[in-house]
Amino acid sequence: MEHKGLLQSDELYKYILETNVYPHEPEPLKEIRALTASHRLLFMGTSPDAGQMIEMLLKLTGAKKTLELEVYTGYSLLLTALTIPEDGKIVAIDVNREFYEIGRPVIEKVGVEHKINFIESEAIPALDKLLQDPDNKGSFDYVFVDADKVNYLNYHDKVMKLVKVNGIIVYDNTLWYGSVAKSEDSVPEILKEGRTNLLKFNKALAEDPRVKISTAPLGDGITVCRRVY
Ligand SMILES: C[S@@+](CC[C@H](N)C(=O)[O-])C[C@H]1O[C@@H](n2cnc3c(N)ncnc32)[C@H](O)[C@@H]1O
Structure with a gap:
């Protein structure tokens, strides 16, 4: 698989990237x-x-936290x-700091590192710790979830308590290469294990009355959720 584009035509995906995406990419x-x-x-x-x-x-919602x-x-x-x-x-969690260090010089160079609190940890305990602070509950404007797919439902359970009403959660890879x-x-x-996890997750999300959702076939599929209550 050369890329994660879901479109049936590689030429069309290339066209979109070259015409609409790369010219605007910082x-x-x-x-x-x-x-x-x-x-x-x-x-x-x-x-x-x-x-x-x-x-x-992020721009349309004026996300800050x-x-x-x-x-x-x-x-x-x-x-x-x-x-x-x-x-x-930005609270940024990853179990692997080595990966973060690869891109970090660029982040430092452009002067945005002061916005980032990087936490090297498994996601679940780090989320539990965030939830222990009452100031964090219902306070995040935006959450991006792009980790181990087997835990997407666990992450959803926790980030729903962290995101504010009308806040946005974006889940990546929800169409899992179209599988x-x-x-x-x-x-x-x-792809089989991921497919099974994503099928379960997508169904649960579609049935969750606490969110309004929209799935877009961008990249490997993103599902945007707005917390409604
Ligand atoms: C798909 S990548 C994230 C890609 C990133 N959004 C980007 O734009 O490059 C997934 C990351 O999740 C991390 N990861 C996987 N399982 C994890 C877990 N249980 N807890 C914390 N991090 C995890 C991996 O170390 C990896 O860096």
């Missing part, structure tokens, strides 16, 4: 992509077309740091 984000291009797990980076929509959401689950080399983290206001804050719409036998072995 230079530091291009740098993070370039630094990540030779990494063995490069497929984990958030797709720039999904990133462009996230930037739009945000949460990133998780970071990898920092594409979506830097995108958020560049988009939120100067006094905005959610295919029969299990026709899906490559490597």
Whole structure:
């Protein structure tokens, strides 16, 4: 798989990226992509077309207090740091600091590191710790969830307590290379477990009355949730 684009035509995805996405992509984000291009797990980076929509959401909602689950080399983290206001804050959690260190020089260079509180931890205990502080409950404007898919429902349970009413949660990879719409036998072995997790998650999200959702086939599929109560 060369990219995570879900469109049936590679030419069309390339056209969208070249016409609409890359010309607007900030230079530091291009740098993070370039630094990540030779990494063995490069497929984990958030797709720039999904990133462009996230930037739009952050601006439209005026998000200031945000949460990133998780970071990898920092594409979506830097995108958020560049988009939120100067006094905005990001709690960024990842179990692996080494990945974060790859993109960190770019983050430092552009002068947005003061917005970031990086926590090296498994996500669940870090979220539990955030929830122990009453000031955090219902206080986040925006949450991005892009970690181990097996835990998406656990993350949803916790971030729903952290995000404010009318706040936004974005889940990445919800269409899992398009495999959610295919029969299990026709899906490559490597995608099967993720497909099962995402099918369960997408169903639960669609049935959750606390959120309004919209799924967009950007990148590997993003589902945007607005907490309604
Ligand atoms: C898909 S990548 C995140 C990509 C990132 N949004 C970007 O734009 O590059 C997933 C990250 O989740 C981290 N991760 C996986 N399982 C985790 C867990 N249980 N707790 C914390 N971090 C985890 C990995 O270390 C990896 O950096």
